Amino acid sequence: MAQLEEVSIEQFKHLVSERALTGETMLLNMGPQHPSTHGVLRLLLELDGEIVVNCIPDIGYLHTGIEKNMEAKTYQKAEVMTDRLDYMNTMGNNLAYVMAVEKLVDVDVPPRAQALRVILVELQRIASHLVWLGTSGLDLGAMSMFLYCFREREQILDIFELVSGQRMMTTYIRPGGVWRDVPVEFEKAVRDFLKTFPKRVDEYETLLTKNPLFIDRMVAIGHLSKETALSYGVTGPTLRASGVDWDLRKARPYCGYEQYDFNVPVLHEGDTYARYLVRIQEFRESLKIVEQAMNRLPLGPVRSENRKFVPPPRSEIGVSMESLIHHFKLWTEGFPAPKASIYSAIESPRGEQGVFLEGDGGPKPLRVHLRTPSFDNLAVVPQIVKGHLVADLVAILASIDIVLGDIDR
Amino acid sequence: MDKKLEPIVKAVQAKFGATLEEFRDEVHLFVKPEQIVEALTLLRDEQNFELLSALTAVDYYPQETPRFHVIYQLTSIAKNLSVQVRVPVNGNSPKVQTATRVFESANWRERELLDMFGIEIEGHPDPRRILMPEGTEGHPLRKDFPLGYEEPQFTFNFDEIDLRKPYAKE
Numbered sequence: 001m002a003q004l005e006e007v008s009i010e011q012f013k014h015l016v017s018e019r020a021l022t023g024e025t026m027l028l029n030m031g032p033q034h035p036s037t038h039g040v041l042r043l044l045l046e047l048d049g050e051i052v053v054n055c056i057p058d059i060g061y062l063h064t065g066i067e068k069n070m071e072a073k074t075y076q077k078a079e080v081m082t083d084r085l086d087y088m089n090t091m092g093n094n095l096a097y098v099m100a101v102e103k104l105v106d107v108d109v110p111p112r113a114q115a116l117r118v119i120l121v122e123l124q125r126i127a128s129h130l131v132w133l134g135t136s137g138l139d140l141g142a143m144s145m146f147l148y149c150f151r152e153r154e155q156i157l158d159i160f161e162l163v164s165g166q167r168m169m170t171t172y173i174r175p176g177g178v179w180r181d182v183p184v185e186f187e188k189a190v191r192d193f194l195k196t197f198p199k200r201v202d203e204y205e206t207l208l209t210k211n212p213l214f215i216d217r218m219v220a221i222g223h224l225s226k227e228t229a230l231s232y233g234v235t236g237p238t239l240r241a242s243g244v245d246w247d248l249r250k251a252r253p254y255c256g257y258e259q260y261d262f263n264v265p266v267l268h269e270g271d272t273y274a275r276y277l278v279r280i281q282e283f284r285e286s287l288k289i290v291e292q293a294m295n296r297l298p299l300g301p302v303r304s305e306n307r308k309f310v311p312p313p314r315s316e317i318g319v320s321m322e323s324l325i326h327h328f329k330l331w332t333e334g335f336p337a338p339k340a341s342i343y344s345a346i347e348s349p350r351g352e353q354g355v356f357l358e359g360d361g362g363p364k365p366l367r368v369h370l371r372t373p374s375f376d377n378l379a380v381v382p383q384i385v386k387g388h389l390v391a392d393l394v395a396i397l398a399s400i401d402i403v404l405g406d407i408d409r
Numbered sequence: 410m411d412k413k414l415e416p417i418v419k420a421v422q423a424k425f426g427a428t429l430e431e432f433r434d435e436v437h438l439f440v441k442p443e444q445i446v447e448a449l450t451l452l453r454d455e456q457n458f459e460l461l462s463a464l465t466a467v468d469y470y471p472q473e474t475p476r477f478h479v480i481y482q483l484t485s486i487a488k489n490l491s492v493q494v495r496v497p498v499n500g501n502s503p504k505v506q507t508a509t510r511v512f513e514s515a516n517w518r519e520r521e522l523l524d525m526f527g528i529e530i531e532g533h534p535d536p537r538r539i540l541m542p543e544g545t546e547g548h549p550l551r552k553d554f555p556l557g558y559e560e561p562q563f564t565f566n567f568d569e570i571d572l573r574k575p576y577a578k579e
Contacts (some may be wrong), residue, residue, distance in 0.1 A: 011543070015535065060540035068549055072556050103433060230459045230486075233514030246486050340432040343463065343482050343493065356480065358467055371463040371482070379517045408540060 015056050016046045025053055032061050036139045036394040039404025041378075043393075050389050055382040062408035070368040074334030075101050076175065078365065083169040085370060086406035088131050091117075091124040091160070092348045094173040099254060100344040100355035101175045104337050107309045113177035113302045114255045119190065119293045120163070120172065121255075121346075122286040126197070127156040128349035129279050129286075133204060136276075136398030140217050145207060152200055159189045176310035177303035187294070194291055201283050209280070218273035222384045222396035225270060232383070233376035236351025237282060238400055241275040243268035248347040260292045272399040279401070309335045334363030341367075350374050350401055374406040410436055414490055417456045421448060437493045442505050445496050449481065449511045458483040458492065461508070464518035466498075466526045470552035476500030477528060481508070504529035525550035 009020075009027070019025045030043040037043065040061035046054040066085060070078040082093040095117055102109065109117075130149040137145025157167040163182050164172035172179050208214050224234070229242045239246060247264040249257045265281035267274040304310045311330045312323035337359030345354035351373030360366040377400050385393045410418070414436055421427050425444045430437040440448045452458040463482040470476060475497030483492050496505055505522075507530050508515035519530045520539040527548035530536060538545065547554050562570045 011537065060538075060542070063540040065549060068554075068556060106433070228513075231513040233461055233512065235460075244486065251486075251489050341435075341437075341467070342433065343435065343491070345462070352462060352484075354463055354482070356463060356465055356482070366469075367465075367467040369463065369465040369480075371465075375517065376514050379514060 012044060012056055016054050019048070019053070020046050024048075030390075030393075032058075036397060037404075038135060038397070038402055041402070041404055041407075045390070045393075047390065050391075052385050052388055052390060052393055055385050055393070057378055057381060059378070059404070059407050062404045064409070066409045067368050067370060071365055074363045075105075075337060075365065076330070076334060078368065079174070080169070080171050082370075083171055084405065085409060086348065086350070086353070086372065086374070086403050087168060088128040088403050089124055089348050089350070089353070089406075090168055090170050091120045091173060092128075092346060092353060094171060095121055095255070096344070096346045096348070096353045096355050098173050098175050099346065100342050100357040101337075103344050104340065104342045104357055104359055105175075105309055105335065107176045107304050107306050109177055109255075109304060110301045111256070111298045112181075112300045115293050115297050116178055116182060116302065117173055117255045118257065118260070119290050119297075120160070122289045122293075123156050123159060123190075123193075125286050125349045126283055127153045129283060130156075132279060132349075132398075132401045136395075136401075137208065139394050139398045140214065142208065142211075142214070145204065148200070148204065148207075152197060155189075155193050155196075159186070159193065162186055162189055174303070174310075176306060177301070181302045190290065190294055194287060194294070197287060198284070201280070205280065209277075215273065217392075217395050218276060218399075219271060221272045221388065221392045222399065223269075223271050224380065224384050228380065228383060229270075232380040234351070234380050235373050235376070236348070237278045238275055238377055239351065240264065240266045241278045242270040248345055248352060252345075254346060257289075259296075260289045262286075262288050272395050275399040275401075336361060336363055337365070343371075345371065348373055350403065350406065351377060370409055372406040372409060374400075374402045374404075378402050378407055410434065411490060413488060414492065417452075417490070417492065420456070421451065424448075424451065435491070435493060437495050439495050439497065442496050442498060445479075445481070445494070446506050446508060446511060448494060449483075449508050452483055452492070452494070453511055456485065457487040458485045458490075460484040460486060461512040461514050461518075462491070464508070464515055464522070466522055466528060466550075468526060468550065468552045470500070473500040477503055477526060479505050479522065479528065498528060502529070503527070504531055506531045507533045509534060524548065527551065 026047045028045045028047055030045055031037040032040040032042040042058040044056040045052055066081045070081050079097055082097045083090045085093045130153040134146040134149030160170055161167050164170040224242050226242050226244055229239050245266045250264055262285045265278045267278055307326045311327050316323040317327050339361040341358035343356045345352045354371030356369035357365055358367040385396055421438055425440050425448055427438045427440045462484045465480050467478045477498040479496040479498055481494040519533055522528045523530055524538040524541050525548055560570050
């Protein structure tokens with residue numbers, strides 16, 4: 001192991017103002033262990049009293065080398081790594097990776113699997129936004145929000161446990177479809193959630209949207225202009241709160257999103273409050289999508305019949321020699337992918353979740369790059385916190401909705 | 410290839426002599442390392458590619474020339490198009506020019522290239538490692554960097570392996 005050098009001001013000299021070098025302004029570490037950084041993020045702040053002059057994010061505390069690890073696994077086995085990426089959006093990460101693999105090797109996906117994917121990914125979006133709402137409420141002193149939001153999130157995680165056996169690390173969406181069909185209890189569980197949740201969103205709004213204390217902390221804080229957002233590669237609700245109508249579900253529909261009727265909330269203020277409102281409206285839009293998908297959930301197979309890439313069902317293995325061979329080949333050697341590269345992206349709760357995949361003709365990827373939205377969304381924070389109070393920095397960080405597992409990979 | 414993309418590809422090819430590769434509707438344009446800033450500026454200003462979606466690299470070790478491809482994935486929101494620009498970089502002292510003056514998002518992404526692949530970024534405003542700690546030796550995403558594993562400990566060799574295990578000891 002390399003010896004760690006001592007951190008000194010010399011490293012950050014070009015990033016702080018001259019006043020920091022004379023001691024006029026103060027340098028202060030916020031994090032890595034700090035509740036409002038939502039993970040292990042260290043912010044080196046240059047403060048003039050209470051006012052932030054410069055902010056230097058220091059990331060990498062959760063770096064686990066997921067991309068390197070994926071290169072050493074077959075395409076199917078590498079999928080479990082994507083769960084660990086953005087742990088608030090496991091279904092979405094699975095989908096992003098699986099779609100890249102499907103595009104690379106050209107596998108078809110049956111309609112029932114497509115609809116199930118949409119339902120689960122939208123439920124995941126709601127669950128992720130619930131964690132954001134709960135924790136950002138907590139950051140601003142609205143303690144009860146945290147408890148309410150985690151109560152509803154638990155309902156969604158129960159649905160995930162029902163379909164995949166796991167609350168968080170699901171790996172349910174697989175190349176060519178989904179792992180297995182949903183159990184009979186699934187329909188009731190989702191319907192129950194659809195019935196109760198709209199009222200809950202109304203409750204959250206009565207607690208926060210018109211709350212004068214909340215508005216004081218949010219309105220006109222952390223203004224992010226359209227041009228800055230685009231230049232910094234910001235995507236997702238953060239970009240849409242700055243007035244750019246860009247949602248991959250609408251612009252480049254995948255998994256049959258073009259069949260569903262939903263709106264993409266766009267606001268032009270670009271402040272912390274606008275980002276809050278966009279996500280609150282997304283709750284209702286996601287509910288609309290889940291309801292439509294449930295109403296027209298087609299019957300049929302949930303996995304592709306293409307045996308060269310998708311393992312056969314368990315029941316066939318005992319009776320068909322060919323199925324046994326396919327099963328054995330797929331789980332020992334894996335399937336080969338062409339010598340080519342693919343970039344495929346989905347709209348995650350935080351923005352454009354892209355997967356760059358390059359195959360070398362063998363069963364393992366030559367290179368996997370995960371384009372994670374939080375990475376770019378965090379990079380813009382130093383620009384928008386300048387001149388704000390430290391307490392506002394907390395509100396801004398909360399409104400960007402960063403997940404450190406997503407940033408550090 | 411998307412019909413709307415054809416004139417854009419032609420414009421880039423005419424100006425930079427870029428070669429073209431296609432795979433399943435995706436367009437990859439190869440430009441020379443010294444042209445990349447110009448190419449990105451042209452795509453952003455004249456063709457509305459306002460979002461740099463991803464910036465990464467691929468290591469083709471043991472191939473040396475070119476050993477790396479630096480990849481710029483661009484998205485046009487106005488036209489709803491994507492194009493990938495690739496820059497082949499040699500393995501012997503790899504370097505590319507910084508794109509931070511074109512896209513601010515290149516700043517952190519290029520620091521990641523520097524950190525993970527050891528590709529030198531000329532003119533970068535803040536050339537520090539981003540994910541690995543300062544003072545780390547090597548560049549983890551290079552193919553000649555070992556993946557590493559944990560040595561399994563058994564009762565007969567537990568203490569012996571414990572001595573060289575890289576975790577903090579009391």
